[in-house]
Amino acid sequence: MSTGLAPELDAFYQVLQRRRDVRGEFTGEPVPDDVLDRVLGAAHSAPSVGLSQPWDFVLVRSEQTRETFREHVRSERDVFADSLTGERSQTFAKIKVEGVLESSLGVVVTYDPSRGSPAVLGRHAIADAGLYSVCLAIQNLWLAATAEGLGVGWVSFYREEFLASLVGLPDGVRPVAWLCLGPVSELADTPDLERHGWRRRRPLSEAVHHERYDG
Amino acid sequence: MSTGLAPELDAFYQVLQRRRDVRGEFTGEPVPDDVLDRVLGAAHSAPSVGLSQPWDFVLVRSEQTRETFREHVRSERDVFADSLTGERSQTFAKIKVEGVLESSLGVVVTYDPSRGSPAVLGRHAIADAGLYSVCLAIQNLWLAATAEGLGVGWVSFYREEFLASLVGLPDGVRPVAWLCLGPVSELADTPDLERHGWRRRRPLSEAVHHERYDG
Numbered sequence: 001m002s003t004g005l006a007p008e009l010d011a012f013y014q015v016l017q018r019r020r021d022v023r024g025e026f027t028g029e030p031v032p033d034d035v036l037d038r039v040l041g042a043a044h045s046a047p048s049v050g051l052s053q054p055w056d057f058v059l060v061r062s063e064q065t066r067e068t069f070r071e072h073v074r075s076e077r078d079v080f081a082d083s084l085t086g087e088r089s090q091t092f093a094k095i096k097v098e099g100v101l102e103s104s105l106g107v108v109v110t111y112d113p114s115r116g117s118p119a120v121l122g123r124h125a126i127a128d129a130g131l132y133s134v135c136l137a138i139q140n141l142w143l144a145a146t147a148e149g150l151g152v153g154w155v156s157f158y159r160e161e162f163l164a165s166l167v168g169l170p171d172g173v174r175p176v177a178w179l180c181l182g183p184v185s186e187l188a189d190t191p192d193l194e195r196h197g198w199r200r201r202r203p204l205s206e207a208v209h210h211e212r213y214d215g
Numbered sequence: 216m217s218t219g220l221a222p223e224l225d226a227f228y229q230v231l232q233r234r235r236d237v238r239g240e241f242t243g244e245p246v247p248d249d250v251l252d253r254v255l256g257a258a259h260s261a262p263s264v265g266l267s268q269p270w271d272f273v274l275v276r277s278e279q280t281r282e283t284f285r286e287h288v289r290s291e292r293d294v295f296a297d298s299l300t301g302e303r304s305q306t307f308a309k310i311k312v313e314g315v316l317e318s319s320l321g322v323v324v325t326y327d328p329s330r331g332s333p334a335v336l337g338r339h340a341i342a343d344a345g346l347y348s349v350c351l352a353i354q355n356l357w358l359a360a361t362a363e364g365l366g367v368g369w370v371s372f373y374r375e376e377f378l379a380s381l382v383g384l385p386d387g388v389r390p391v392a393w394l395c396l397g398p399v400s401e402l403a404d405t406p407d408l409e410r411h412g413w414r415r416r417r418p419l420s421e422a423v424h425h426e427r428y429d430g
């Protein structure tokens with residue numbers, strides 16, 4: 001279907017539309033080094049408050065580390081499941097929340113608030129601005145992986161202190177994400193959570209306001 | 216210079232490399248409606264924890280609102296400037312931190328923690344996960360704007376309560392960013408902060424670790 005856009009612009013938007021949060025489709029095949037370098041380079045080219053680049057990427061391939069993390073994620077999944085009742089409980093039971101072992105590697109993305117301190121330009125009024133920068137890097141990574149034909153799954157069923165200890169983060173450095181990364185059999189057309197009836201996406205028009213929040 | 220990559224992949228990475236945090240290059244020309252729709256649609260297609268899509272976008276064109284915000288930003292700029300001494304102070308004095316009036320419009324991006332609650336899938340262990348989702352939407356917006364030839368500047372010299380009041384955010388809804396958006400005369404090759412000697416980018420190799428943070 002033609003969008004009427006220039007081919008390069010069209011291809012760019014297609015990457016954004018193809019991107020999915022992958023849990024079940026990882027093949028486990030290795031990621032070539034040059035591809036991984038480009039994907040991490042994309043993350044590293046993200047904007048950051050005061051050019052602080054407060055992110056780091058810990059690449060986890062060790063089976064033992066991944067099995068330990070997966071066990072922890074399973075127990076946190078149970079914590080969440082126990083908070084649900086009725087239809088929510090049944091719907092959640094069908095949903096896979098991680099591909100820690102099936103993916104090719106884990107990328108633990110961290111935030112170091114001391115980077116560029118004490119005077120981080122643009123962070124004096126908003127303490128979380130450094131954390132925001134790390135998320136921008138994550139989205140760059142996610143999109144670049146998608147453009148390369150890889151899948152990414154953000155695992156968030158964990159306690160920060162557990163993951164910090166698992167990969168040896170120094171005091172003050174905070175884990176922001178465990179990203180499962182690797183080749184996939186396919187990228188689904190519809191988000192898993194929508195496909196399984198957990199939640200539907202809202203229309204853009206509901207999210208856009210004019211001049212004021214009630215406008 | 217040839218990268219050896221397929222043209223569409225090469226074009227994708229070029230968008231990431233061209234993206235800048237714009238302060239001084241806005242022309243103030245209007246953004247066509249169809250372009251703005253695509254850019255906001257890109258933001259809205261970002262991943263979100265539990266498919267909660269906790270973001271909203273308040274488009275601010277009002278001169279009066281923008282002038283009020285700009286005055287506030289100036290006073291917060293002064294707060295930061297007063298914290299600096301010596302070379303830092305002199306370097307900062309040269310740096311423009313906002314294009315609130317010169318850009319075509321402001322996009323206030325907000326976070327509503329109540330969206331999808333009480334049981335947001337994937338947020339029980341990490342309270343900030345919803346905030347992370349909003350940042351992923353911001354990066355999608357930023358890259359789409361870049362692909363469309365527009366510039367974006369993230370203003371972070373403000374107090375959240377001031378901006379929340381200015382655009383009428385309900386209790387509990389948090390402003391995450393004021394993004395200046397619009398056509399630009401050019402996108403600089405080098406980030407402003409690096410060009411003015413505030414800070415240099417670190418090499419990717421320093422940010423990548425293996426198995427553990429000290430690896």
